[in-house]
Amino acid sequence: MSVDMTKWQAIAKENIHNRIQATGRLAGKITIVTGAAQGFGKGIAEELYKEGAVIVIADMNLPLAESVAAELGERAWAIAVNVSDEESCANMVAQVVEKFGGLDIMVANAGVVRSGPIADFEKKDFDFVTAINYTGLFLTCKYAAIIMEAQHEADPTAMFDIIVNSSKSGLEGSNKNFAYAGSKFGAIGLVQSWAMELAAYNIKVNAICPGNYLDGPLWSDPVRGLFVQYLEAGKVPGAKTVEDVRRFYEAKVPLNRGCLPIDVARAVMYCVEQKYETGQAIPVTGGQIMLN
Numbered sequence: 169m170s171v172d173m174t175k176w177q178a179i180a181k182e183n184i185h186n187r188i189q190a191t192g193r194l195a196g197k198i199t200i201v202t203g204a205a206q207g208f209g210k211g212i213a214e215e216l217y218k219e220g221a222v223i224v225i226a227d228m229n230l231p232l233a234e235s236v237a238a239e240l241g242e243r244a245w246a247i248a249v250n251v252s253d254e255e256s257c258a259n260m261v262a263q264v265v266e267k268f269g270g271l272d273i274m275v276a277n278a279g280v281v282r283s284g285p286i287a288d289f290e291k292k293d294f295d296f297v298t299a300i301n302y303t304g305l306f307l308t309c310k311y312a313a314i315i316m317e318a319q320h321e322a323d324p325t326a327m328f329d330i331i332v333n334s335s336k337s338g339l340e341g342s343n344k345n346f347a348y349a350g351s352k353f354g355a356i357g358l359v360q361s362w363a364m365e366l367a368a369y370n371i372k373v374n375a376i377c378p379g380n381y382l383d384g385p386l387w388s389d390p391v392r393g394l395f396v397q398y399l400e401a402g403k404v405p406g407a408k409t410v411e412d413v414r415r416f417y418e419a420k421v422p423l424n425r426g427c428l429p430i431d432v433a434r435a436v437m438y439c440v441e442q443k444y445e446t447g448q449a450i451p452v453t454g455g456q457i458m459l460n
């Protein structure tokens with residue numbers, strides 16, 4: 169059963185023009201970034217904050233989220249969320265509306281990866297990835313949409329954004345990484361469908377499909393990072409060091425480097441500033457993926 173959001177819809181309607189004063193391209197826009205305690209989410213949050221947004225660092229790791237919010241400054245706030253839990257998602261959105269008066273941008277970024285060959289892959293790992301990357305995406309965006317639809321009623325000229333961090337693995341398959349790729353393809357199906365439905369409320373819904381964030385913790389963590397794992401697993405033929413593995417992945421990219429949070433943040437800003445685009449899946453891959 170859905171969580172009743174009537175009270176927070178009313179608050180959001182009342183406060184539709186009540187935003188914190190700030191300067192920048194996203195001045196005063198109330199923005200949740202899920203999974204923002206580290207990695208891409210953290211970097212995206214930092215860039216959007218610089219552009220004047222009010223930033224909610226929503227993450228399962230509350231202590232880390234709090235330290236990120238403290239680093240950012242007074243327009244940032246941390247909140248605990250488990251995106252795979254419906255009540256937790258509803259509570260996240262309700263608390264943000266209670267504190268800041270509404271919600272303008274939802275960046276649904278939280279995601280996890282479990283990879284491996286199909287014959288060895290455990291159902292629990294498949295369920296884990298699906299619960300966060302796919303079902304969690306639905307739950308995150310459901311409660312954002314509930315508030316944004318109400319805000320539309322208060323001001324039919326206002327525009328809102330739901331922006332989903334999919335992946336280049338949402339645009340083409342990923343070898344021995346099917347649970348992840350399937351969830352990321354699925355995300356684009358959700359985005360296209362929501363874009364059709366929510367256009368009536370001036371809510372744009374777009375996906376961003378970044379390439380590998382080679383400098384981020386997922387890849388570069390010295391103990392559990394994918395460079396170390398791939399080196400140990402012999403996934404890159406002839407690689408003898410972590411640097412060899414890194415160069416192998418960089419060489420796949422025409423622009424010859426990994427994706428950075430600023431690259432993704434620029435795409436987020438494009439989605440917000442562009443008033444005539446919805447339902448897109450935007451590659452940010454240095455040319456590694458080229459759309460037909």
Ligand SMILES: NC(=O)c1ccc[n+]([C@@H]2O[C@H](COP(=O)([O-])OP(=O)(O)OC[C@H]3O[C@@H](n4cnc5c(N)ncnc54)[C@H](O)[C@@H]3O)[C@@H](O)[C@H]2O)c1
Nearest residue numbers: 203205206207208227228250251277278279335380381386
């Ligand atoms: N790293 C890459 O190369 C890459 C490339 C393309 C797309 N992406 C996508 O970018 C997003 C972020 O990836 P990342 O590499 O920065 O990940 P990361 O592991 O560095 O960070 C993920 C964050 O999400 C949080 N999180 C995990 N499960 C959660 C849950 N159930 N509820 C709330 N928060 C949760 C974690 O605590 C962490 O802070 C993911 O959706 C990922 O699929 C990553």
